[in-house]
Amino acid sequence: MAEVTVLAGSGDQMVAEAFRQANPDVLPVYPITPQTIIVEEFDKFVAEGRVHTEFVPVESEHSAMAAAIGASAAGARTVTATASQGLAYMWEQLYVAAGMRLPIVMANANRALSAPINIHGDHSDILGARDSGWIMYFAENAQEAYDDTLMAFRVAEHPDVMLPVATTLDGFITSHALERCELMDDETVAAFVGEYKPEHSLLDTENPNSYGMFANLGNFYMETKLAQRKAMEKAMPIIKAVGEEWEAISGRPFDVVKTFGVEDAERVIVVMGSSTGNCRAVAKTLREVGEKVGVVSLRVFRPFPAEELAAALKGAKAIAVMDRAETVGGEGGPLWQEVSACLQSAGITAPVRDYMYGLGGADVTLELINEIYDDLKTLEADKAAGTVPAVTYKGNR
Amino acid sequence: MAQLTEIRWHARAGQGAVTASRLVAETAMDDGQYMQAMPEYGAERQGAPLKAYTRISPEPIEIHNNILHPDIVVVLDDTLLEVVNVCEGLKETGTLIVNTRMDAEEVRAITGAPATVKIATVDASDIAINTIGRDIPNTPIAGALAKVTGVINVESLKKYVEKSFTGKFSDKVIAGNLASVDRAYQEVRA
Structure with missing residues (x-):
């Protein structure tokens, strides 16, 4: 029976809770305002032994996404989080994650891009990445940030999708404001999110395969892009079905629009x-x-x-x-x-x-x-x- | 939305206004209300004037913007009265609560608050020094807020302080904070 805890949570805290409950294998991350609370909270979960995650503090966002790509290709459930200049710094890697069909889940605390320097919320960062091949959710409040993050695992890891997902929340307005939130119990969430069993992985030595291969002229580049487009199309009914399932558990309505x-x-x-x-x-x-x-x-x-x-x-x-x-x-x-x-x-x-x-x-x-x-x-x-x-x-x- | 209460907090960074904005919001939440608490983030530096906000409502709160027309303004540092227009946008029938040794009429004279605005004063710094042992006026002023506005219940506030401080602070600090709430509740002049 689902048990709900009412708590005063910020959007960042709720994302960290969702990450904890999904219990990822690997979380490479670099902290940046206004995403920092996600990293701080998750690091506490690691220190307390509440997750089995390999927490990888890297030296930059470019490395964060590179490490996420490596981990995900190896078959690990992989998550990260960023914002603003951090997302911009990941740029080329975002396309790699999508092109290699890696189901990475990333939270982005939407924030303005420099210059002039500004730490506050807008959609410049994430909408700049709109063509990178990532599925994108936009949360209205901290509760939706939590719900979207949980649903993201199901969508990303669905065999018919296999695409990275960015769940986004507006910097400060949602990431830092405290609101009344509902946290679902760990068992219910674990059953909903499920385990990630990749069909292919680099570490599956019985069935060796390669990722990010050379696809030059006449060599399946267009076909790969078409496959990404088709996966995006297939994602929509899956996003809806997963939303309906979570709605039935949480009691909160889900509509893509x-x-x-x-x-x-x-x-x-x-x-x-x-x-x-x-x-x-x-x-x-x-x-x-x-x-x-x-x-x-x-x-x-x-x-x-x-x-x-x-x-x-x-x-x-x-x-x-x-x-x-x-x-x-x-x-x-x-x-x-x-x-x-x-x-x-x-x-x-x-x-x-x-x-x-x-x-x-x-x-x-x-x-x-x-x-x-x-x-x-x-x-x-x-x-x-x-x-x-x-x-x-x-x-x- | 008729019963939405909006509170704006003025303080200097380091005085606990952000904590106070959350303390009041979470107390209300424990009593079954919906709430929001958010600081207005700028460049953080000790002593700089800052604002924080609390919204409390019996219904879900769907707006996400700064509070421009508060029902209640709380000022944790009376040196701000001459620096910041603390009455900006305050509703005509609103309430202004100030941590100060001054009386209401002195505060009214400095701030130019209209006669329709209710002013309450309390020496929350003195109370904090004598109960908690340090000048952190945020807990006592929440007690004054409970008395003057009724937006939160003082017993719920104390229950919440005890619950949220347990395990983080010594029994002495918790007892001091609870005493500060009681004293401010009794001593606030409105």
Whole structure:
């Protein structure tokens, strides 16, 4: 029988608890704000003998991912965590992990990239890695960070998937704030996560095989990429099935696309991460006075939930996309690009406006959200009049 | 969200405001409430002015932003009153609690708090020195907060202090902290 402990936990602490309960074989890591608490907490679990993990304190994030790749290829359940410059420093290795089809689970405490130096939350780091071949979850709060991290093992290690998974939580806002959280008992989680039994591994000397082989011209490079694409496609139903299973155990609903009010909403905001609740809170207030507004939040960004997003937006008359990462020189932010492409494919013609917000942890006030819903009232006419900029900054001085 | 209570803490780094913001939040959680506690992180350096936040609600809290319009402001160091606008955004019918030897009217004069704002003062530093043995005003001021606002229950606070300090601190330190809560609860002037 599942037993739940209520505790005051930060997002980082809850990720560390999820790692502990998954009891990984190897955890190579380099600490970086705002991921540091994950490392500190996990190191305590190691010292207390509560996990059997080989904890490898490495000299850089590049080495952390390199060590993770080696460990995972050897057949070990492997986890790590990073943020910001650390993720950037892992860059080339992220592609290696995905291309070698290694089910590494990594938590990223989403943070701004330098320069100027800034330790606070935005999505610049993780969305920069969007093409690296990793599955990506975005947690709204500490509880989701815990749930996503547990589910990540099942998805990554599924024989039809075998892809690395990044579970992300917004730096400081989620990583460091204390919230009321529910921790599932160890046995229930162990049964849910299961044991990792790799089909192939470097240490399986009876069945020798190679990883990261040379695949030059005409030698299966495109085929490998196609296989990654197909694995991503196969991941979506598995993400959902695992989510349903965890929902049945935890009692917390799981949807790759979370919606509020979209059944009759005319004005809808699309968002990811910790600002989702802010949007929902404003939408609730507005709906109380009869305004038809809604919220759509992507809990999974890779694979991109195009079908689910289109279904959620099909009734919208005006759409705002909130981007928390710049694509300097691009026509719009990364989320806007994906949403726009999705709407185009689905034949949805409602006007869309892109907002850049919360960069470097800039506060996401309820007033800011209210202003966006206000803008949407006249979006069609404003677009026709040519007064809408490609990207609208909100919350800057 | 009608019963959401928002508290903003002002202190200098090292005075325990972050701990206080958590102490109050966790006390409320033990009484079945939902909560958030978060510091406003900057460049950490001892003595620098800092802010921390606590949210308490009987319902799940879904907003994640800084508290701009607090119901309650708690100031752990009265030298901040002339440095920081502690009343910024404080609700007109809000409460301001200050660790100081001054009385409410002196605090009102310095801060410019409107007459509608309730001001409570307590010499939490003196209480801390005489009970805990060190100037760490965060535990006693939580006792004052319980008395003045009722946002947490003082018995729950003491129970939580005892529970969370056991195993980490000596019996003497725990007894001192509990005594500090009682004294601040009795001595706060509102």
